[in-house]
Each structure stands twice: as structure tokens, then as C-alpha cells.
Amino acid sequence: MKNILRIAATTAGMSLLAGPAHAEITVGFVTSLSGPGSSIGVLYDRGMKAALEYVGSVSGEKIRLIQLDDGSDPSAATRNARKLVEENKVDLLIGTATAPSSIAMVAVANELKVPMISISPITVPATESGERWGIAVPQPPSLMVKVVVDRMQRDGIKKIAYIGFSDAWGDLVYNGAQKPAEADGIKILTNERYARTDTSVTGQVLKMIATHPDAVLLGGSATQGALPPLALAERGYKGPLYGTPALLNADFVRVGGKAVEGVLVSAGPVIVAEQLPDTHFSKKISMAFRDAHQKANGAAPTDGFSAYSFDAWLIFMDAAKRALATAKPGTPEFHTALRDAIFSTKELVGTHAIYNFKPGESYGVDERGLVLVRLANGQWTYQP
């Protein structure tokens, strides 16, 4: 053991001599500032600005952030990631606004052995040798749904009707609801689907109403997530509506109007930061995030996405502190140390959740990372 320590110390000393006098940590941040993903990508960008405002150095080391736009295009995200690692020699990748682009980036991270923090909910694939170089900050979709289904049981609901997008998101919500529903003794009566470009869901809604559900679970997102509630209201459905954080969107509220009033969705606690009780873990850090966001962007955040980049930054800071003790930034050793540090994150308090990362798992969030909020008078209100 002593020998190893000595060798480590010598190597560290040698690299100290060889490297520049002030080794700074370089972070590559990719988000979508243009293209269809930009409506979220811009929010991630603001969150990162807030994060830099909140804390910009670790253990006296300054951090250099290099930011690139991927134009919502996975191939551009791949190019960006490669450029950041090979030309800018970054120690960490953070990105990006869409899931396909994030998966593209994490493939590069795996290949070039640079740690990556994904701000989109993705499952990180392992390399051939079984290593993983990335983690995902957001709550996994299955957890988002599980919390909602558990709440339904508490509300005494026995049978629900499901309607969602006829795409991957609709599948994620439906599949995510299966297991907890079975455990909670809730029956899912329908699996209705519609496309984002559909003009009518009358047929689906009629079928759902014909099964007499106690409640409806919505597997849509944003503006077009409001289509089923509107059709349900039109057909006289008065029961409760449940959904996922994908509905936390100003356009959903605007388009849905009265029909979406009272809808209950799961959300990261940061969404309702000022309504949280003082004892809630997220209260203090979320308020700090709000202040930093206000200072950096001139406006308070109104979304959950910007807080993901903020949390990504917190995870990085926490890991970097520990990694710096063993290796020098810019070296492959540091990359490994940083990755190992990220994967040993323990009970780190962020705005969205308390993070615990383990090797072999992409997500590090548990049920504490989600609260339930209800839409009342056009405002999302915290439901303890």
C-alpha cells in the first residue's frame, strides 16, 4: 500500500513538473440553442449560466467552460463532443437538450474515456469492457410515473384509462405505469395512442369514457398534451387527471385552459421551490438557484430544465473536489478519477433530488426527487 502511494505521489509530482503551472479544469458543455430542441436547450443554457454564477471554482482551481451549440442534431452533438475532447482537451462533458443527441455524446465519452454528465434522461450504454463513462441527472421516466401511480392509490383510484403519444414517450409512460399499477392494485383499462400532429382524439376518448375509468393518465407532452383533456371535457368527463412532468409547460396551460384545471403531475421539487416547507431538502438550494438564475439571466426561472444543468454542475463540483486530491486536470488519470468520483456521489443535495450514483446505473435519483403538484387557477401548487 505504501509503495502504491509512493508511486502515485511520484507520478503526481512528475506530472506537476511536466504540466503547466496552473492546471485548470476544462468543462465542455453542449446544448441546443437552435433547431427544434432549442425551446429546452435555451433553458439548459440559462441554468448553466446560473450555475457558474453560483460557484465558479473548486479547491482554488478555476474552471474553464467551453460551450457549443448542437443545433438539435445528434451528428452535430457527436462532432462537438469529439472536438471538445480532442482539441479543447476537456475533462468533462455536459449535454445536451435532446435524448438522441445526449446518447450520441455519451458514445463519444465512452470511446474517448472522458466522463460525461447527461442532462437529458438517457440510459447510458456500457462499453465492450463493461465500463460506463456517463450518468444522467434527471429523474428516470419510470420513476416519474411510479410516483404518480402511487399517488393514485392514495387517492383511492382503482382503475385508470391511459392515453399517450404514439411514440417513445408514450411507451415510456405506459410501460412505466405497468409495474407500480400492478403493485398498487390499479387496473389500466386502455392503452390509447395519438400522434403529435393529430387533429382529433375523439375516437380514443370515447373508448376511454366507455370503460368508466376512475381517473385518466396522460402520456403526452407540452402543447399537444392538452388535446386529450380538451376532448375529455367536451365529452363530459369530470374525473381526475394525472400526468408527468412533461406537462409542466406554459403552452399546456394556455391551450388546455379550463379543461386541464386540477391536473396532478409529478415534478422536481425546484418547480415549486417557494411553496416547499423549510424542512424540505430542496428548499435552500433551490432558492439559491433562483437567486443565481435571477442574477445571471435577469429573470427568475419558470421551468425545471434549467435546474438540471445546475444540478449537473453541483454533481461535477462535488466529484471534482474529490478527484483533484488524486490527479491533475487534463490527464487521463484525472478523467478516471473524476468518473470514479462521480460514480461514488453520496447523498448530494441538488435542486431536483438527492443524488446517489453507483457504477452500473445511469440514474441516481430516488422518490425524494419528485413531488406532486396540482394545477390550480393556472398555477402549479405543491401537494404534500
Place this chain on the structure above:
Amino acid sequence: MDREIATILAMDGIASGAIYLLIGLGFVLIFAVTRVIFVPFGDIAAFTALTLASLEMGRRPGTISLVAVLAVLAMSIEGVSLFRARALARLPRALFYYLVLPLLPAGLVWFAAGAALSMPVRIGLSVALVLPIAPLLDRVVFRPIADASVLLLLTVAVALHFALVGLGLLFFGPEGVRTQPLTDAVFDIGGLVVNAQTLLIVAASLVFSGLLFLFFEFTLLGKALRATAVNRTGARLVGIRPAATGTIAYLLASLLATISGVLIAPVTTIFYDSGFLIGLKAFVGAIIGGMASYPLTALGAVMVGLLESFASFWSSAFKEVVVFSILIPVLLWRSLSLVSTQEDEVEE
């Protein structure tokens, strides 16, 4: 399924069928006169809805710059071709048609945007603004290759569609819009709740297909259009300019598309790329009509709407599959009944 559900589904299907009908008729009209399968046609409807929504929110719609750029492009192309033909005397006329006429509504909207406008004014302005897009695209893109094969024209139309969708994203952003309903009235007919909006859609589609019929049957211009559709060379021989009839076909078809855009905007959320799927379903209707027959197209469009509505009840995940797979029997039947007429085509 009981009778009530079936009735509601049928009504829903007829309402969407009526929208497909308007767009399907436009498809046939443009194809018959110019041989172009105008793929971006659905986008025209979506752009109208988005323009209307922008006006409603007091924003300046991005369509203004699209129209302006197209008008300038069309004018310069027209100018060059007139100069080459040494027909500069016709320049003022071209200036009026290609520059002044399209830019007039664009200018109006430019100044009116932001002001509180009443609903009819907003609708009128959006229709007038979007109307010149298709004829201008025709001048810029299709007229130079008017004598190319149908396949080439189709390829160009597909490319044009992607260009327009990209521009749509640039102009209107990724978020969807929904406009205020034209009417909130609800009728109760024998225990059945009917939205006035649905009735409006069906009525509009009936009125406009009726007008189209009258136009083709009783006006000289309509007959000229039909003549061009039957035989371009023959029409030219009797003094009809195919270029002019083409422009009129585009204008008329655009009118149908803008109307359907206005009608559909309050019923559903429209995105910059919503037009394609609406157009595609209308196209299925047009194919049922053999891209030639207006009554059959109308029937086909309503059939697509009904099929879609019932399919969404029975198996919503396979709705699009059901709708588009009726193309297979239709095409089989078409190709079988086409064998007899194939010899005529060889002659051409």
C-alpha cells in the same frame, strides 16, 4: 360500440374528412392543370393557421418575410425572362402581378400586426397573406421546369416541402398554436351534441366545392383550366396560356388550403410541421379519386376521415397504418382498371 358512439365518431370523421376534402380538391386541381403533385400543400394550410395565431397573439407573422422574399425572387426571374424575350413592354404588368399584388397584403399585415383586430379582419389578412405563396413558388420553382417529367416535378415538390417546413420552424418556432374558436355555439340535435365549429367546417367545405363546380362548369376561365387539364398542347393551340392557367390553379387551390387552415386552427394544435400529415391524408383521398376526378376525391377524402375516426376508436396505435393501408387496395384497383387506358399514354 353503441349507436351514440358510432354517431359521434361519424361526425368527427366527417369533420376531418371535410378538411381533407378541401385540401384533396386542391391537390387534384394543381395536378390536373400543372402535373405537379404539390407536396407542400398541407404546409400552406398550416402556415395560414400559424399566421392567424401570430396575429391573434399580436405578433408579426414570419410569413411576411417569406412572401416578400418570394415576391422579389419571382419578380427578378420574371424580369430576366422578359428582358431575354425583349418584351420589356410587359414589365409594368409583371411588376403589378408579381411584386405589388403579393406585397400589398404583406405590407398591410406588417402595419396591422400588434393592433387589436377583429376576428374577420384577422382571418381576411391571414388568407390574403398566405394566398400568394403557392403561385409565387410556382413561378420561382416549377415554371422553369414545367415540361419536365411528373417524377422530377414530384421530387422537386418534396424538396420544396422540406424547405418550407424548415422555414416554418424559423418563422413560427417549435411550439404549437391553437386559435380562438370561430364560434362557441353548441346545438343539441335529438340528444346529440353538435359543435357549431364542426357544422361550420362541413358547410364551408360544401360551399367551396360547390363554388368550384360552378366555376368549372359556367365560367370561361374554369373551362380554360379544364381544357389545360385535358390536353396542354391542345389548350395552347386554342389560345390558352398554360402558364396563366397554372397560376390560377395555384391561386384557387391555395384559397382552399387557407380556408381549411382557418377552419382547423381552433380545433386542434397546429405546429410548423403539422401540414404534412394533413396533406398526406388528403392526398390519399385524391388518389382514391385517381388524381383526376373531383367527386371521387371528395368521396375519398370523407372516407379517409371516417376511417381515421373509427380506427382511432378501435385501435388508436394503428390508426395511421389503417388509413394509409387503404392505399394498397385502391392502387391495385386503379392499376387494374388502368390497363385499358395504358395504350393512350404510350402514344404521348
